[in-house]
Amino acid sequence: MRYSAGNPTYQRMARQSGRSRTALADAAGGAQLPKWETVAAYVSCCGGDPAYFRRAWAQLRALREGDPSVGGEFAQLSNLPRRPTPIFLGRQETLRSLAEQVNVDAGGIVLGAAVFGLGGVGKTELALQYAHAHRGRYRPLWWVDADTADSVAAGLAALTRSLAPTWPRSAGVDDAAAWALRWLAGHGGWLVVLDNVTDPAVIEPVLAAASRSEGSGRVVVTSRRDMDWAGLGLAPVRVPVLAxxxxxxxxxxxxxxxxxxxxxxxxxxxxxxxxxxxxxxxxxxxxxxxxxxxxxxxxxxxxxxxxxxxxxxxxxxxHSVARTWQVSITAVADEDPVAAELFDVIAYLAPDRIPVELLCAGRDPLVIEDALTLGASYSLVTRAGAVLNVHRLVQAVIRAAHVDATACRAAAELLRAALPEGDPETAVGDWERWALLAPHVDALAAHLAGPLGRDAGLAAVGATLLLACAAYHRGQGRYATSAGMAELAVELRQRLFGTEHPDVLGARYVLAGCYWSVGRLPEAARLSDEVLADRRRLLGADHPDTLRTASSVAIGYRELGRHDEAIALTEETLRARMRVLGPHHPETLHSRNDLAGCLRAVQRIEEAITLYEATLRTRRQILGDDHPDTLTSQHNLALAYRATGRVAEAQRLLVETVAARRHVLGVEHPDTRRSQEALAACAGADLRRHQGNSTVSAPEFSLSQA
CATH class of the missing domain: 1.10.8 (Helicase, Ruva Protein; domain 3)
Structure with a gap:
């Protein structure tokens, strides 16, 4: 009509009719039904007869205002997006819980259920399984993609056009969606599934319609967001990973x-x-x-x-696994750059029991809490008190986007800053903290062993972490793990510094001690001899590091049956430590214990007992009754007593030692088992089983300050 009338401008039509230019322009757009006065003015300005359009306008208004009788014959509609998978395992209990929550009778307070969890955990499939199994109960059963307000409106508009086929195709989406909401509010017995909700605001109109439908209209939401669903009238149903x-x-x-x-x-x-x-x-x-x-x-x-x-x-x-999570990762990063930085770091830690305190180093704890809360709301992490858990594949997807070692280096720096100050092998008070940190150092080791280990900054920090953690693992009796970490630390440091740098020698010394513990005696002896020669040449004979190496070499000689060399080197080391460190220094006491072991190995039992007793008294005074070194002295003295026939005294000491080692080291620690075997031998158990472990006193390799 407007074209036939010479295409008058809306400004001219506004002057002619007295209606606003915007109202006239909107009337032609079809996004909403204009007022009748605007339609009449528009038609008149274009030379048409308003009466010709009056009936059509009235019919559209009747549709738009939602006569409750409209659509009844079409109410058995369903638009499920696909068939549910026929192989649906391990979800029976969760599916049963969903059915109970959707159909709970709470007087209209509960409108349905919110199925939430990690991306890829099967939320949509669970909702699809429920909808398909109960499709005969609901009229209609309507599925709506709900990731944005526009997609919700489009889904509701599609419902309108299915319920009311006469609804004009040229009408706007918003009008059609508004009609669907009025229809839902005026009817019951329906189910709307709102899939992939990220912003609860976009589904509020549907929830409002459900609340007005006298409780008989039901809603199922799927979302990766963990939020206050109960506050929205939806019973929360968390979907875990499969058993x-x-x-x-x-x-x-x-x-x-x-x-x-x-x-x-x-x-x-x-x-x-x-x-x-x-x-x-x-x-x-x-x-x-x-x-x-x-x-x-x-x-x-x-x-x-x-x-x-x-x-x-x-x-x-x-979607692929990667794309499924990238949506959430990107959403978190867009909303909070701090959260993006944190997740980059978390990607290089162990997936379970990540200490929140570790991530707060040097930052405002409230800022970190806000960032982690945002990540948890997208189900990227779950928080349990002071620790976090993250799915290992979420970590893999984050790492795949990285182009350098920056985030891995940041993770290593946080771990290094969090390390306890005491000797990882013997500082019992630090073991609880080490138990929390060690799995994350273990995880970092896997990355250091790959291409990221070529980054010099990361390799330097990582080697320090690995050596400290190797000492902790050795103190816990995990000898193979300890040796593997020390080997990687040596490789990293040699790549950085060559073969004769003090830090490289320190790493090789730790590795030699790990080899002794794990039973790789020839390798341990060769490496110990090499490190001792290098330290004597580079540091001098009386340097504490040199003496520490000499002590371990002497123990190696003893283990290999080279008793004369062992005694000579141990005595030499003891004299030097007395002179350099003093008689009560823990490392001096190491040498005294080792000398007693050497004397016992050559059947100089009484001399060994005298030295063991003196060392035990001093260690109790200096280190305390439950220190691992004190318990080693106690164990060794008991074996010496038994060797001279003082079985009752040996048994008394071993009873105390077993109890203390169980408390301090745990039941499965090799030292605990060694003391238990010795106690069994004292009580007349199988001596042959015990002899291989107790002929010689327990060696001491101090890995601290390496």
């Missing part, structure tokens, strides 16, 4: 790899039992039948970013 057996069963059945059950179990552990990752792996293996489960594990370990970003051809509607 391990369900993960393995799902992987094996989906991939058809019944013959690789052991490898499937290991892969399920690698993937953290996350359903999306399990299904992704199964589809990958189905599409590449020549790839074994073990090979898939290797590819994930070496190229996690590439593997996790593959979209299975058989399930194109699913």
């Amino acid at each position: 391990r057996e369900a993960s393995v069963d799902l992987l094996v059945r989906r991939a058809g790899r019944e013959g690789e059950l052991a490898e499937a179990r290991e892969l399920a552990a690698d993937l953290g039992d996350l359903p999306l990752a399990i299904c992704h792996a199964a589809a990958y293996l189905m599409e590449r039948r020549h790839v074994t489960v073990g090979e898939y594990r290797r590819r994930c370990a070496e190229q996690s970013g590439r593997i996790l970003d593959v979209t299975p051809r058989s399930r194109p509607w699913e």
